[in-house]
Amino acid sequence: MKTFVTRHRDLIICFFLPILIMGSYFASRGMAPFGSSSLLTVDLGQQYVDFFAYLRTSLLHHPASLLYSFSKGLGGEMWGTNAYYLLSPLNLVLLLFPHQWLTSGIMVVLLLKYGLAALSFGWLLKHEHLQTGSRLIIFTTGYAMMGWMIANQLNLLWLDVSALLPLVIAGLLKISRQESASMYIGWLTLLIIDNYYMGWMVCLFTLPFLLWQLSRQNSPASKTVFKTYLLSSLTSVALSAVVLLPTIWALTTSKGTYTTTSIKWRLEYNPLYLFGKLVPGAFNFNQMPSGQANLYLGMLPLFAGLLYFFTPTERQRSRWLAGAITGGLLLSCCWPPLDLLWHLGQFPVWYPARFSFLISFWWLWLAAVAWRPHRPISWRLALLLVAIAGSGAGMAWGLRKQLDYLTPWQIGIGLLLAALAIAMLYLDQRRLSYFGVALAALTIFDLSFNAVTALNKISYVSQAQFANYTKALVKVSQQNRQTDHGLYRIAKDFARTKDDPFQGDFFTGDHFGSTMEPTVSKFFQRIGQPAGDGYVTYSNGTPVTDSFLGMKYYWQAQRQGLGPAGNVILPLVANRPDWKQAPVVSQTSAVQIRQNRWALPLAFAANARILQFNPTTLDPLSYQSQLYQTLAGQAKEPELFTVQNFDHVEFVNLPTSRQITGITVRRQKLMAPAQLTLTIKPQTNDPYYLTLGAALKDNATITLNGRPLKQYPTYQNTIVTTIADHAKGKTITVTIALKKASLWLQNVSLYRLNRARFEQSARRLQTAPLKITSWHSNRFTGTITVTKARQVLMTSIPYTRGWHVKIDGHPVATHKAAQTFLAVKLPKGTHTVSFTYWPPYWWLGLTITLLTALGWGTWQKRKA
Numbered sequence: 001m002k003t004f005v006t007r008h009r010d011l012i013i014c015f016f017l018p019i020l021i022m023g024s025y026f027a028s029r030g031m032a033p034f035g036s037s038s039l040l041t042v043d044l045g046q047q048y049v050d051f052f053a054y055l056r057t058s059l060l061h062h063p064a065s066l067l068y069s070f071s072k073g074l075g076g077e078m079w080g081t082n083a084y085y086l087l088s089p090l091n092l093v094l095l096l097f098p099h100q101w102l103t104s105g106i107m108v109v110l111l112l113k114y115g116l117a118a119l120s121f122g123w124l125l126k127h128e129h130l131q132t133g134s135r136l137i138i139f140t141t142g143y144a145m146m147g148w149m150i151a152n153q154l155n156l157l158w159l160d161v162s163a164l165l166p167l168v169i170a171g172l173l174k175i176s177r178q179e180s181a182s183m184y185i186g187w188l189t190l191l192i193i194d195n196y197y198m199g200w201m202v203c204l205f206t207l208p209f210l211l212w213q214l215s216r217q218n219s220p221a222s223k224t225v226f227k228t229y230l231l232s233s234l235t236s237v238a239l240s241a242v243v244l245l246p247t248i249w250a251l252t253t254s255k256g257t258y259t260t261t262s263i264k265w266r267l268e269y270n271p272l273y274l275f276g277k278l279v280p281g282a283f284n285f286n287q288m289p290s291g292q293a294n295l296y297l298g299m300l301p302l303f304a305g306l307l308y309f310f311t312p313t314e315r316q317r318s319r320w321l322a323g324a325i326t327g328g329l330l331l332s333c334c335w336p337p338l339d340l341l342w343h344l345g346q347f348p349v350w351y352p353a354r355f356s357f358l359i360s361f362w363w364l365w366l367a368a369v370a371w372r373p374h375r376p377i378s379w380r381l382a383l384l385l386v387a388i389a390g391s392g393a394g395m396a397w398g399l400r401k402q403l404d405y406l407t408p409w410q411i412g413i414g415l416l417l418a419a420l421a422i423a424m425l426y427l428d429q430r431r432l433s434y435f436g437v438a439l440a441a442l443t444i445f446d447l448s449f450n451a452v453t454a455l456n457k458i459s460y461v462s463q464a465q466f467a468n469y470t471k472a473l474v475k476v477s478q479q480n481r482q483t484d485h486g487l488y489r490i491a492k493d494f495a496r497t498k499d500d501p502f503q504g505d506f507f508t509g510d511h512f513g514s515t516m517e518p519t520v521s522k523f524f525q526r527i528g529q530p531a532g533d534g535y536v537t538y539s540n541g542t543p544v545t546d547s548f549l550g551m552k553y554y555w556q557a558q559r560q561g562l563g564p565a566g567n568v569i570l571p572l573v574a575n576r577p578d579w580k581q582a583p584v585v586s587q588t589s590a591v592q593i594r595q596n597r598w599a600l601p602l603a604f605a606a607n608a609r610i611l612q613f614n615p616t617t618l619d620p621l622s623y624q625s626q627l628y629q630t631l632a633g634q635a636k637e638p639e640l641f642t643v644q645n646f647d648h649v650e651f652v653n654l655p656t657s658r659q660i661t662g663i664t665v666r667r668q669k670l671m672a673p674a675q676l677t678l679t680i681k682p683q684t685n686d687p688y689y690l691t692l693g694a695a696l697k698d699n700a701t702i703t704l705n706g707r708p709l710k711q712y713p714t715y716q717n718t719i720v721t722t723i724a725d726h727a728k729g730k731t732i733t734v735t736i737a738l739k740k741a742s743l744w745l746q747n748v749s750l751y752r753l754n755r756a757r758f759e760q761s762a763r764r765l766q767t768a769p770l771k772i773t774s775w776h777s778n779r780f781t782g783t784i785t786v787t788k789a790r791q792v793l794m795t796s797i798p799y800t801r802g803w804h805v806k807i808d809g810h811p812v813a814t815h816k817a818a819q820t821f822l823a824v825k826l827p828k829g830t831h832t833v834s835f836t837y838w839p840p841y842w843w844l845g846l847t848i849t850l851l852t853a854l855g856w857g858t859w860q861k862r863k864a
Contacts, residue, residue, distance in 0.1 A: 010133055014122035014140040018114040021145070021448050025455070026107060032463040033104040040103060040461035042288060043350070044154040047512050048085065049102055049466070050499030052094050055086045056102075057505045059095060065777035068802070068837040070489070071501035073511035073520050073536050074549065075797050079839040080250025081515045083243050087194050088160045099474050099503065100467035110153060117162035118144035121364075124166040128173065130368040134436035138300055138443045139368055145447040146360040147296035150454050151283050155351060161198035164191040165361055172206055176213045176225055181232040182860065188236040193243050201342055201355040203233065208325045209362070215318045238852040245845035253800070254515040255346070255534075268334045275395040276403040278302065279414040280446065281453025284405040291405075293333040293353030297360045298446045299414070299421035300439065303385050304367035307425070310381055311370045322366060329359045349534075371425070382426040389418040410453065417446050468569050469496045470503060476555055476591040477504040483586050483593065487602055487775045488552035491541055492591075493579075494561050494570035495712065498535050509538025509549060520798050523820040528620030528691065528720030530712045539574040539712040540720050542689065543598060543753065544624045544640060547762050548631070549796045552599040554579045556592045563590075573712040575704065578687040578725040598762040603833070605768035605786050605826065606794035607633035613818045620720050621689060621751050627818055631794060632761035640758050644688065644750040648679040654738075661749045666742040675737040678750075680724070682732065686755045687725040690734060693718050693746025701737045709734075718747045770833060778837040785830045793833060797822045806834045 005012065027034040040049055058065045065071070069078050090109050097105030118140035125131040131139055144162070152158055164187055171184025192199035210229055214222050237244065269292065276282050277295040287294075309319050332338035333353045340347065342355040393415045400406040424439055473496075480490065489507045497503070498512035509524070512535040524531035529540050541551065556579055561570035569590060582594035613630050615623050625640040646660065653674035654665045660678070667674040682688055694716050696702065702709040704723055711721060724732045736743070768790060772782040784793065797803070799816040805824050806812065808831050817823040824833075 010136050011119055011122050011126065014136055015115045015119040017137060017141055017444070018118050018144040019111045021141075021444065022114050022451065023111055025448075025452060026111075029460075031103075031107065031460070032101070033107070036463050037460050038103040038463045038466055039106055039110065039154070040466055041154050041458055044106070044156065045461045045466070046497045047499055048154075048156055049106065050497055050502040051085045051513075052091065052102055052106065053099055053470075054499075054502035054505075055082075055091055056094055056097075056099075057502075059092075061505075062777055064779070067839060068778040069502075070487070070507040070777065071505070071511075072513065073516065073798070074489075074509055075507075076511070076517055076520070077246075077250050077515070077800065077802055077837075077839055079243075079842065080247040080254075081513055083193075083196055083247040084514055085157050087243070088157065089194070090160070100470045102470075103463060103466060106156065110156060110159070113156070113159040113163065114144050114149070117149065117159070120163040120166040121361075124170050125368055127170060130372070134440045135373070137440040138298070139364055141440075141443055141447055142298040142301040143361065143364055145451055146357065146364075147277065147283070147294035147450065147454075148357040148360055150296075150451050151287065151294040152351060152354075153455075157195060158198055158354065160194050161191065161202065162357060164194065165202055165357070168202055168206065169209065169361075169365075172210055172229070173213065175228050175232060176210060176217065178219070178221060178225060178228075181228055184229075185232050185235050185239070185856070188233065189239040192236060192240040196240070196244060196247060197344065197354075199240075200344055201358060204342065205355075205358045205362075206233070208328070212318060212321050212325060215321050216315060235852060235856060238848055239856070241845040241848035241852070242842070243845070245841035245848070246839035249840045250515050254517050263340065264336045266336075268336060268339065270402075271330070271334050272395060273399060273403060274330060274333065275392055276399055276406050278392055279396050279406055279410050280417065280450040281410050281457075282403075282405050283454035284457040285459075287405060289350045291352055293330075293356035293359065295356060295359060296450050297364060298443050298450075299417040300424065300443050300446070301364050301367045303389070303418070303421050303425060304371035305363040306385065306388065307377065307381075308366040308370035310377075311375075314369070325362065326359075326366075329362065333359075371428075373428075376428070377425055379426070382422055385422045385425070386419070389415065389422060393418070405457070413449065417442070417449075421446075466496075468563065469571075472569055472588070472590040473500060473504040476588045476593065477506045479586055479588055480506065480553060480555075480593055484552070486552075487772050487780060488599070489550045490553045490555055491538060491546055491551040491576075491596075492555035492557075493539070493572055493574040493576050493710070494555070494557045495537070495539065495573045496571065498537050508551070509536060511536055517798055517800070519820050523818070525717040526615070526618075526620060526623045528624075528718060530715035530717075530719060532714075532716045535714075537573075537712050537714075541574075541576070542621070542624060542720060542722070543578060543687065543755070543758055544628050546596055547598040547600055547758075547765075548628060550599050550602055552596055553585075554582055554594040554596060556594060558587070558590055558592055561590075572710040575710045575722055577727075578722055581726065598759065598766075600762075600765055600796070601769040601772065602780070602797065603770035603782070603784075603793055603795040603835075604765055605784060605790040606631040606765065606792050606823075607635075607790050608792045608825075609633070609635060610792055610794055610817045611815055611823060611825075619747075620691065620718055628758075628761060632764045633789060634761055634764070637761075638754075638757070640761070641689070641751045641753055644680070644752050646678045646750060647681055650677040650679070652676065660745055661747060662745065664742055664744045665738070667738060670741060673737065675735055678734040678736070678748075680732050680750065681729060682724055682727050682752075683729075684752070685726045685728045687753045688723050688727075688732070689720050689751045689753065690723050691718055691720055691747050691749045691751070693744070693748070695744040695746035696736070696748070699739050699743050701739060703735045703737075705733055706735075779835060781832065781834040783830065783832050784826070786826045786828055788828050791826050791828065792817070793824045793826045795822045795835075797835075799823075800837075801840050802837045804836045804838070806836075807831050 030037045032038045067079055093109050094105040121143040122136050122140040167187040171187055175181050175184055273292050277292050332342055348354055396411050498510045501508050501510055516534045521531045521536055524536040527545050530537040557570040561572045563569040579594055582596055584592050585595045586593040610630050615626050617623055621641040629635050629637055653668050653672050657663055770782040770784045772780050774781050799822045803822055805814055812824050815823045
């Protein structure tokens with residue numbers, strides 16, 4: 001061990017240095033486990049942490065959910081989803097951390113990724129005899145703590161590429177020297193499996209990098225090298241087929257449907273804005289949804305990279321090609337055709353220029369090639385670098401009003417660091433004592449300042465906010481499973497994120513993810529639930545949707561979601577007074593569990609007309625009625641919901657109108673408050689509902705009986721909210737206060753559910769349930785007795801080719817019902833029905849992977 005440490009002391013330092021720097025910063029910010037804050041912010045807090053909980057639960061308790069999970073919205077494939085989010089081997093570390101302490105596990109994994117990036121790049125530089133000793137620290141710290149890593153540390157799933165890219169390049173360099181291709185194939189395969197998205201970017205980058213490398217060599221065998229490169233790349237793709245083929249299919253039915261088909265040829269923004277990203281701390285929250293590529297990698301590496309273009313030992317053609325590659329990479333940051341190419345044909349939704357880690361790697365590589373010990377730079381070149389630094393600072397200063405992440409003191413400190421870097425580059429030729437330590441110290445300070453300045457501009461979720469909610473969620477989920485071990489869904493009136501089902505290991509109708517099936521999002525919009533591209537939220541249900549979607553239990557927060565100290569534990573996102581009549585079957589200190597006696601099972605016999613269901617309305621409540629009555633074979637009966645009139649409407653600082661829905665109201669006095677109050681006094685104990693168009697979301701404040709209306713804040717479509725139930729003779733008021741000068745009262749309408757008519761249809765549908773006898777995440781079996789009147793086995797499972805159904809042991813064709821759901825035709829009688837899900841093309845992908853591995857292994861043995 002002592003010999004190993006002595007031989008690799010520099011690489012060990014490279015590994016631990018970014019861990020120490022970033023770990024110290026996290027500790028100073030009090031991030032768990034060091035204090036009351038956490039690393040959770042934006043997608044890491046709203047999405048990824050729940051995916052990590054799902055992975056942990058799946059590996060420890062039900063591995064079949066790695067193929068399919070009913071926690072993904074109403075149910076969805078997970079193999080392709082996992083290929084994007086969860087296949088990093090480092091995620092296994094999270095198995096050591098329970099739910100409420102996942103934040104600590106995330107920090108451990110993040111710090112490991114910082115360290116492994118530095119170690120990997122350091123090994124490559126040392127292996128290629130480019131840099132050693134203290135100078136190695138400059139490059140490895142610059143790489144591990146480059147602007148891309150700092151800005152995207154919350155996107156934990158992407159960061160593995162920083163450690164794998166140098167290893168892929170090491171294999172590529174072997175190919176360029178006509179050595180073994182095994183290293184390239186092995187590491188590229190691992191990268192593609194780890195995260196195909198980042199893998200695609202690296203695959204694109206290897207081509208220009210190889211061409212540049214070949215331009216530097218004297219070998220005449222370029223064609224042979226290029227052939228080996230292509231065959232090796234295809235081998236890696238084939239070895240990854242078990243992941244790639246099912247993932248490609250999943251993308252074509254989800255995220256791939258949003259691929260851009262028209263390309264804009266104009267620049268996305270002024271390319272000069274990129275000068276602002278060469279200033280330390282050039283980042284803030286506004287740069288997440290849209291902004292420029294994060295390029296900062298320290299002043300020493302920045303100016304050392306410029307030296308490459310003035311290095312006489314490098315061929316002129318190589319320097320010209322390096323300039324063209326650099327220009328192409330920078331142009332990709334702001335020119336749509338190239339931007340789309342790097343991002344698989346889709347503009348990034350948040351986090352622009354996700355490929356920019358390649359720019360930093362490329363520039364650091366040029367710097368490592370050019371800036372060698374005992375290669376002095378002339379005073380003329382030093383002056384040129386000073387002029388470049390001054391021009392860059394002047395450009396950043398002139399753009400500071402357009403770039404809100406820049407401040408004068410940042411530009412000043414950046415200019416000072418640039419001056420020190422250029423001075424040290426010039427003095428490096430003099431071989432001064434401990435000069436290498438001074439170079440490393442400057443780089444460490446430089447990059448630490450950039451990280452601290454950038455990350456201090458971001459807010460984070462407190463550890464208590466996450467842990468208290470998670471603890472309450474997991475507790476009620478476990479309590480419910482003790483009450484009922486069956487296959488069912490749950491509705492709740494509180495939420496932290498749309499991926500709560502992953503965190504708590506239960507089934508409902510919420511999900512936020514890149515592989516969200518568009519058909520499910522569209523269905524949720526039709527029934528008045530908040531939904532959009534990539535997310536669905538079941539917060540605005542009615543007894544009709546609760547019944548059809550099998551919401552067997554209701555989780556209702558006690559004490560309005562407040563803890564014993566009056567702090568918010570369970571944030572409320574729904575108003576469901578219609579739940580109060582459901583019996584309480586169990587409870588925890590924070591949540592009551594109520595049972596819905598009208599819930600249908602996951603599959604049930606329905607009228608065959610559902611296979612030709614073609615709604616004639618865009619109104620969510622009319623849609624619900626038509627769907628449910630068609631299932632029950634009562635499509636010709638009156639609708640379940642009827643439009644109601646408000647008893648009284650009061651306008652304050654607004655012109656009066658006999659009509660409410662669809663009109664635009666404007667303040668009469670611009671500086672005075674304006675609102676309208678809608679009043680009803682129900683004549684029955686039936687539930688009453690209000691529909692609200694998306695125009696009200698950001699333009700009005702809505703209160704119900706004087707209290708803020710509990711509603712999930714993100715929606716793009718008309719939603720349905722319950723305003724009364726069992727309130728006969730009581731006065732109900734809804735107040736809509738304007739936030740701006742005018743307001744469009746989009747789809748503001750009042751409805752009443754005919755409870756007796758609904759219950760009649762529900763009883764009819766409950767007479768022929770599929771009685772599930774056994775189930776796992778990707779398969780279940782049950783028995784059902786079908787009458788002649790209803791010979792379709794309808795499910796509330798989203799339709800997909802991956803589901804395979806057998807009736808009495810014989811495969812049958814599946815159908816899509818209501819443009820969304822899985823259904824099969826059934827003959828009259830009693831039958832045993834089994835459902836099994838396998839990711840489409842999984843077996844084909846596995847076959848290709850195994851055959852390729854066998855062929856490659858055989859070829860390697862013959863070569864040996």
